[in-house]
Amino acid sequence: MMPIWLALAKVLLAFVVGLGVVVLLVWFERKIVSDLQNRIGPNRAGPFGILQTVADGLKLFFKEQITPSRVERFVFELAPFLAVVPALMLFLVVPIARPIEITLDGAPYLLSFAALDINVGLLFALAMSSIAVYAIVLAGWSSGSKYPLIGGVRGSAQAISYEAAMGLSMVAVVMWVTTLPGVTDMGAMSVNEIVLRQQGTFFPDLLALSWIPQWNLIPQFPAFVIFMIAIFAETNRAPFDLVEAEQEIVAGFNTEYSGMRFAMFFLAEYLNMFTMSALAVSLFLGGWGGPFLDTIDGWAATALSFGYFLFKTGLVLFLFVWVRATLPRFRYDQLMQLGWKRLIPTALLWLILTTLVVSFREFGAPWA
Amino acid sequence: MSELVIFVVAGAGALAGALTLILAKHPVYSALGMLGTLFSLAVLYVSQLAHFVAAVQVVVYAGAIMTLFLFVIMLIGVDQVEDTSETIRGQRVGAIGVVAAFAILSGYLWLSGIFSWEVVGTGTEPVNGSIEATGQLLFAEWVLPFEVTSLLLIVASVGAVGLALFKPRKAEDE
Numbered sequence: 149m150m151p152i153w154l155a156l157a158k159v160l161l162a163f164v165v166g167l168g169v170v171v172l173l174v175w176f177e178r179k180i181v182s183d184l185q186n187r188i189g190p191n192r193a194g195p196f197g198i199l200q201t202v203a204d205g206l207k208l209f210f211k212e213q214i215t216p217s218r219v220e221r222f223v224f225e226l227a228p229f230l231a232v233v234p235a236l237m238l239f240l241v242v243p244i245a246r247p248i249e250i251t252l253d254g255a256p257y258l259l260s261f262a263a264l265d266i267n268v269g270l271l272f273a274l275a276m277s278s279i280a281v282y283a284i285v286l287a288g289w290s291s292g293s294k295y296p297l298i299g300g301v302r303g304s305a306q307a308i309s310y311e312a313a314m315g316l317s318m319v320a321v322v323m324w325v326t327t328l329p330g331v332t333d334m335g336a337m338s339v340n341e342i343v344l345r346q347q348g349t350f351f352p353d354l355l356a357l358s359w360i361p362q363w364n365l366i367p368q369f370p371a372f373v374i375f376m377i378a379i380f381a382e383t384n385r386a387p388f389d390l391v392e393a394e395q396e397i398v399a400g401f402n403t404e405y406s407g408m409r410f411a412m413f414f415l416a417e418y419l420n421m422f423t424m425s426a427l428a429v430s431l432f433l434g435g436w437g438g439p440f441l442d443t444i445d446g447w448a449a450t451a452l453s454f455g456y457f458l459f460k461t462g463l464v465l466f467l468f469v470w471v472r473a474t475l476p477r478f479r480y481d482q483l484m485q486l487g488w489k490r491l492i493p494t495a496l497l498w499l500i501l502t503t504l505v506v507s508f509r510e511f512g513a514p515w516a
Numbered sequence: 517m518s519e520l521v522i523f524v525v526a527g528a529g530a531l532a533g534a535l536t537l538i539l540a541k542h543p544v545y546s547a548l549g550m551l552g553t554l555f556s557l558a559v560l561y562v563s564q565l566a567h568f569v570a571a572v573q574v575v576v577y578a579g580a581i582m583t584l585f586l587f588v589i590m591l592i593g594v595d596q597v598e599d600t601s602e603t604i605r606g607q608r609v610g611a612i613g614v615v616a617a618f619a620i621l622s623g624y625l626w627l628s629g630i631f632s633w634e635v636v637g638t639g640t641e642p643v644n645g646s647i648e649a650t651g652q653l654l655f656a657e658w659v660l661p662f663e664v665t666s667l668l669l670i671v672a673s674v675g676a677v678g679l680a681l682f683k684p685r686k687a688e689d690e
Contacts (some may be wrong), residue, residue, distance in 0.1 A: 223548070267646055271571035278579025282551075285586050289544060297590065304587040308580060315575075337647055 151252070158263035159240065166239045169458075170418045174201040176462075177418075177469045184473040205411060213407035218292030227290060228409045231283030231416035238276040239423040240264040243340045245436050246453035248446070261436075261450070262340045269338040270318055273427055277314070277382055280420060281307035284384070284391055284401045287413070291404040299400025302480070303391040306381055309487035310388075314378035316495035317371040320502040321364050321431050327506045339427070343435030363434040370498045372432045374491055376467070379424040381487070383417065386472040393477060425464035426457070433460050522563045529556035543589045547582060554578045568647045607679070 175190065175198055182189025190197030215224065243262035250259050266272060281303055288300020325336045325345045336342050346364060351357040365372055381388040392400030402413045429435060438456035441449050478486070529552055536549025554577045561570035625631060654662055 220542075220544075223544070266567060268567045268571045271568070271575060275571055275574035275579060278575055278583070281583055282586075285583070285590070286544075286548075289586075289590055301587060301590050304583050304590075308583055308587070311579070 154252075154259075155263075158261075161261075162239050162244075162263040163236060165244060166236060166419055166422065167415075169422050169461075170415060171201045171205075172198075173418050173422060173465060174204075174414075176465065177472075180466065180469045181473045184470070208411040208414075209408055211407040213409055214404075216292065216404050219404065220290040220292065223286050223290035224404075225409070227283050227287035228405070228412035228416075230286065231280070232412050232419065234276040234280040234283075235416045235419035235423060238273050238280075239419070239426065241266065241269040241273050241339045242423065242426045242430050243343050243435055244426070244454055244457050245450045246441060247340075248450045260340055261454075265338060265340045267338055269340065270322065270342070271337065273339065274311075274315055274318065277420075277424070278307065278311055280382075280416075283413070283416065287405065288391075288401040291401075293404055295397040295399075296401050296403050298397050299391045299393075299403075303384065303401060306384070306388065306390065306483060306487075309484060310378045310381035310491070313374055313487065313491040313495045314382060316492070316499055317374040317378065318431065320371045320495075320499050321368055323499075323502055323506050324364060324368055327510050329509070339430050339435075343430050343437070346434040347437045359439075361434055361437060363432060363437075365432045365434075368432065368502070370494070371502075372428075374495050374498070375428060375431065377486075377491060379428060380468070380471065381483075383420040383424055383468075385417075385421065385468055387475040387477050388483065389477060390480060390483060421465065421468055422461065425461045425468065428464050429457065429460045433464075435460075519563055522559065526556040526559040526563070529553075530560070544586065547585050547589060550585075551578055551582050554582070566650075568650045 178200070179189045179196070190200035193199035193203045215221070240263040243260060243265070245261040247258050247260040250257055252259075262269070264272070284303035284307075285300045288296040288298070288303065291297070321342065322337055325342050328345055336345060342364075346362050348362045349358045350360050350362050350366070360366070380386075384391050390400075392402065397403075402410055405413060436453035436457040438453065441453055441456075444452065533549045533552030533554075533556060537546045537553065540546045540549060554573060558570040558573045558578075561567075561573060
């Protein structure tokens with residue numbers, strides 16, 4: 149049983165990492181986008197403009213929070229919190245570094261770096277990502293104005309459409325890691341366990357190929373593609389940013405928000421980006437795994453694995469930014485077509501294929 | 517002790533949500549009340565160690581179904597007058613007949629004693645609510661009731677569509 153101070157410390161660590169990364173991420177995105185657009189980008193506050201986000205945050209903190217007269221006040225004030233809380237909660241199930249053996253109360257204890265290492269971790273992540281849409285829907289409705297309402301309705305339809313594909317791609321991954329050769333115990337729905345089962349290599353006997361890590365990315369590549377498209381839609385990032393399409397509906401669901409309340413929506417969007425990228429890294433890219441982890445031990449290995457985790461998540465985040473700077477926004481019917489007619493059938497087909505492979509592996513060929 | 521505290525808090529939350537659901541003037545607040553009830557129930561499931569059921573409760577009900585409800589409420593708008601006209605001739609009599617048949621059937625089953633209530637987990641052994649245990653029970657022992665329930669849900673949704681959309685040929689011609 150984990151002592152309560154340790155649980156609190158883990159949650160605190162997760163929040164600090166999450167919020168710290170968000171501050172850097174906003175700067176990272178602005179810098180990358182400006183590079184891609186041949187501009188300079190923020191370069192005044194701090195070295196390379198790295199403190200620009202802090203300055204903007206402070207500015208928003210001191211700005212007046214305007215409450216329009218036609219809002220439904222209770223829901224209007226509740227919505228920004230509903231945006232931030234699921235984003236932070238989702239991050240709790242992601243292991244950010246390699247577990248380390250410590251001594252706790254005189255007994256050896258395996259300290260895992262997922263704040264919430266639960267059996268149903270993946271379902272918890274799915275639940276949090278699915279309730280994140282309430283913030284957008286309720287913010288849009290409670291603003292009492294046309295454009296936010298349109299954004300909110302778009303958000304709910306979009307979330308429902310892409311969640312199915314995201315869940316199906318996760319199911320394929322869970323089935324794959326549950327029946328890996330050499331695995332005898334059952335289920336792997338804890339994100340921590342999924343990461344652990346991706347350590348090592350596909351070819352332990354062939355020295356020439358033993359550098360290929362045992363990541364789900366390789367056998368589950370179609371699931372990875374589906375998952376990535378789905379998380380772009382779930383986080384409402386370009387090219388799926390129809391909920392706040394500037395050219396059509398002003399700023400969508402957050403049009404009437406200002407000051408700190410707007411900042412919370414902004415924070416939630418970037419937190420979602422980060423947590424979803426971290427989830428993608430954990431499911432497909434081996435989480436905190438990387439080379440030379442086995443040659444060192446103790447806290448150095450933990451720090452190195454945390455570095456690998458941040459590096460991989462950074463790569464996925466770069467993909468987010470790259471896509472944003474490259475692709476135009478989908479039209480609404482295109483969004484629905486892609487979700488229902490392409491992504492979900494593809495995910496189902498891949499799930500069936502995975503099931504076949506997994507059952508061969510588990511029970512042998514039916515003719516044998 | 518801590519279980520009692522959780523029960524009281526979550527139970528009060530569930531009750532407050534349910535009351536909001538039926539008393540709120542605005543349908544969106546009703547939906548929010550229902551959401552509160554669903555979350556409180558999920559907390560109660562967690563306190564019963566049924567983590568899987570709790571997670572599914574949030575994913576399916578709070579995440580998918582309530583989002584759909586909110587979507588419909590917002591898309592249709594809330595100023596619409598509810599259409600309570602009955603489209604199928606004799607639907608009231610039919611409904612009473614079906615309810616009576618159901619009552620007779622369930623009364624017969626109850627009296628004949630074919631089925632008995634099974635209460636699990638009152639002993640010292642805690643109920644295992646993990647994914648593995650739930651999956652084993654669902655797909656091995658209870659697979660037929662599970663599939664029949666899904667059939668029942670499809671029948672119910674077809675029936676709901678029929679009640680709302682079915683128009684007698686005569687009414688269409690007018």
